[in-house]
Amino acid sequence: MSFSVTEPNKGTKWFAGVLVVGYALITIAPLLWIIATGFKSPADSIAYPPKVVFEPSLEGYVNLFTERTRATPDMLEAQGEPKNWYEQIARDQGTVISGPSRYGERFLNSVIIGFGSTALCMILGTAAAYAFSRFRVPLKDDLLFFILSTRMMPPIAVAIPIFLMFRNLGLNDTHLGMILLYTGVNLSLSVWLLKGFIDEIPIEYEEAALIDGYTRFQAFYKVVLPQAATGIASTAIFCLIFAWNEYAFAVLLTSGTAQTAPPFIPTIIGVGGKDWPAVAAGATIFLVPVMVFTILLRKHLLRGITFGAVRK
């Protein structure tokens, strides 16, 4: 058996483990609370003391996706039998479903803008990163710094001229405008991250390909792209998460047609007072995909948050 002085002993490990698990449980509690609240009835959600054990209910989800109006018992009677389970849930609250809510639309906007900007960002970013990695671009360091600094800018400060520009171009509250904007913001991250990934691919592969008679373009998409596939995928997820989560630009530049979910979720209110289960349901549907992506990304998280500087 090998013995190492730097290997912590069993007691230390156990102690460290307990503390970390304790912290993890505290930190995950608010998230679990969000998810749980989504399945509570409105009365349970504001009960005192807070209810840990409760009867699950889909009221939150039904309220999230529908618009309802309050109805008197006579009116409910006149409506006849509820046609399906979610109408039943609405009836039980003394309300009638008057139509779908705008949450679905807003969620779809988030999907369109998120994926649209990510795709555009990856196309531009991969090309630029390849050029920065392989060619002698004049003023390379300055350009790279300039690209990074664009990401650091306070969104509210940038939003003033963008608002004016979009208004003149008719891009305010459009999907195209938001896609272009998020692409602009995310490009810095994608260029820096991808440059790191491409730097790691040995240049010999391409040289061999060039000698075999490939053109630069062929070498790029037949040799470099497949090699960088993991890097491109994880960079794409980072860009997607950013566009998905973004709030400041969305709240200032969109109001209706192109509004994404983050500015919408806080505005959800129920019939009389804040409908916390509906808000929690909206948040859950919105946050869970990000958690799944986080699990997929876990090996590359560090790179993502340091613009590719820390490689572990």
Place this chain on the structure above:
Amino acid sequence: MNDFINGLFRLRRGPWEMVASVLIALGVIMLMQPVAITLYTYSFIITLTGTVMFIVVSHFPE
């Protein structure tokens, strides 16, 4: 310390970047300190000087 002063005279990147960084940090502290509003008033010009200086001196040789 001697190297530092030498570097300044010979227009080397390292020490000058250090000077610029200190100016920027000073400007930021002046911007947010709760002591005197005069310091706050002059913080921006200090930060601006530091930032412009940083851009210029980062082109000096190593």
Place this chain on the structure above:
Amino acid sequence: MNNIPIEKIAKATPDSVARHIRGLSDRSIAWIFVAPTIFLLLAINIFPLIWTVWLSFTNSRVNRPNRAVEWVGLRNYERILTDSDIWHTMQATAHFLIWTIVLQVLIGFMLAFLINKKFRGNDLWTTIIVFPMMLSPAVVGNFWTFLYQPQIGLFNYVIAFFSGADSASFSMIGDVDLAPWAIIIADTWMWTPFVMLICLAGLRSIPNSIYEAAECDRASKWRQFWTITIPMVLPFLMLAVLFRGIENFKMFDLVVQLTGGGPGNTTTLTSIDLKREAFEKWRTGYSSAYAVILFVTVFGLASIYVKALNKVKER
């Protein structure tokens, strides 16, 4: 003749000949690849930036398009930099900035140090701890208002449970003294994992051989910690502090959802104040000057950040 490596022949081939063989020259390919990115960044970032600087010297108000825009020189800057309300906003930002950084560095480093003990299942728990920082700050902020509700909120209930106070007796968001701490707690919950991940990378970059050598010299664990661990992790810590500093200097989404800047102006951070000036009072020229001041500050900090980044990269 046959001994010359084929790469050398390829390199020795004159560009003009190579171009016939390979298509476009490297130089033009480089430009074709970089140009779209640069173009988009110019359109989305630089052009607006120049516009902001121009606006900052005028008295423009975009909600009154018929009013003539006049050149006012440095007057906007003069007014902002002598305004004690904005100065107080900066102090509120500083309070938020300093405490979030202190708490996140302490907790984050401690966690990283413990995780680095490599107990079983540390990967799983690391991933769980990381969740908060990947979520949408606005949605998280909105939900924390629920946790902070007097009486029914989970946070208030837990605090009351451990302190014995009545959970309806305090309101984290409504109280002038507590609100600044409400945003600090939420931000710390969200971003401690960020500092932790970077510290963990720093700890893992220290080669074991250094500790083994110290062990041979009979240096105590305590001494090893201060003379090896801390100095080796410091550049990474710098990186984390600078990045969190920049991010929290421009903090908007989390806080605006959590407290909306209130009560009073206690949690009005610079970005929230700027948003009011620009998009509620529509003082475009004035707020552009405000924006330029924030720009320059962030740009300065970003240059230091990139320097720190390169330092870490060399490791």
